[in-house]
Amino acid sequence: MKVDGSLRNFYHYAFPMQAVLVTCKYEEKTNIVTVAWHTPISAKPPLYGISLSSKRYSFELIKKSGEFAVNFAPFEILERVHYCGTHSGRSVDKIKETGLTLLPAKKIKAPLIKECYAHLECKLRDTIELGDHFFVVGEVVSVSGDDSAFEKGVLKIENVKPVYYLGDSTYTTVDGNIKREF
Ligand SMILES: Cc1cc2nc3c(=O)[nH]c(=O)nc-3n(C[C@H](O)[C@H](O)[C@H](O)COP(=O)(O)O)c2cc1C
Numbered sequence: 001m002k003v004d005g006s007l008r009n010f011y012h013y014a015f016p017m018q019a020v021l022v023t024c025k026y027e028e029k030t031n032i033v034t035v036a037w038h039t040p041i042s043a044k045p046p047l048y049g050i051s052l053s054s055k056r057y058s059f060e061l062i063k064k065s066g067e068f069a070v071n072f073a074p075f076e077i078l079e080r081v082h083y084c085g086t087h088s089g090r091s092v093d094k095i096k097e098t099g100l101t102l103l104p105a106k107k108i109k110a111p112l113i114k115e116c117y118a119h120l121e122c123k124l125r126d127t128i129e130l131g132d133h134f135f136v137v138g139e140v141v142s143v144s145g146d147d148s149a150f151e152k153g154v155l156k157i158e159n160v161k162p163v164y165y166l167g168d169s170t171y172t173t174v175d176g177n178i179k180r181e182f
Contacts, residue, residue: 009167011037015031016164016172019081021073022038022050023102024058026065027109030102032113033058034085036165038070046140048120056087059134066124067108068138071116075161075173080115082169107141117160118145123129136153 138175
């Protein structure tokens, strides 16, 4: 039997969604925001999109700087992922509060997060207003990741436990126990 759900929460039906940490920097302000609504868009040119509300301080920093980085977080830093998604950089210094380690990126001024296992450096290509969010489109200009996390460019899921969001402040991960190769 199928049960009707609430349209207001339609996106709950798309969970779990991987929660990533997006870093941005404008002048002396560096910030981290947790984002679950994100996706690759194009291979050639390489484009990646994140859906951001204009209320986010990060939206302001990304618009002003024209850059951002997407950092893929492991489950060990879950509390810090949650913190960055429940506090605004307008009122707290999330780098200081979380103790996350910043690394310089290769092609952009926004830093990368050392504790994350993969990173996409993006130059802002477009912001498209769609409903109550903006689709923030970045051209990926550099990609890097932990040596132990990848084999020939494929994620070694047994070495990495990504953070997945289930909604309502609930998270899960996968440990790679169910895996098939073709
Ligand atoms: C797991 C999780 C996922 C989130 N995903 C998004 C998202 O995709 N887009 C968005 O605009 N906000 C998202 N948020 C909310 C922002 O992370 C949150 O409002 C944050 O405090 C904004 O920080 P800032 O003002 O420093 O940019 C998410 C929050 C959590 C906890």
